[in-house]
Amino acid sequence: xxSKARKWxxxxxxxxxxxxxxxxxxxxxxxxxxVKDELIPNWDSKIDRFMICDNCGKYNILTMExxxxx
Ligand SMILES: [Zn+2]
Numbered sequence: 001x002x003s004k005a006r007k008w009x010x011x012x013x014x015x016x017x018x019x020x021x022x023x024x025x026x027x028x029x030x031x032x033x034x035v036k037d038e039l040i041p042n043w044d045s046k047i048d049r050f051m052i053c054d055n056c057g058k059y060n061i062l063t064m065e066x067x068x069x070x
Pocket of ligand 1: 025026027028029030053054055056057
């Protein structure tokens, strides 16, 4: 596994718990990752959490338990 992939996993682990955490982009090492949650149609218990760089625009998607669900 390359170091970028490892950094994305570390970023996902942080942003899974704390969407306002400041995480440096694994791709450009300049921007910060922003989080956007998308509901998955017909799958209420899960969401796709997009982690998007505000500098280079690269992103990764973390599929996780829906924290907004009652
Ligand atoms: Zn970036």
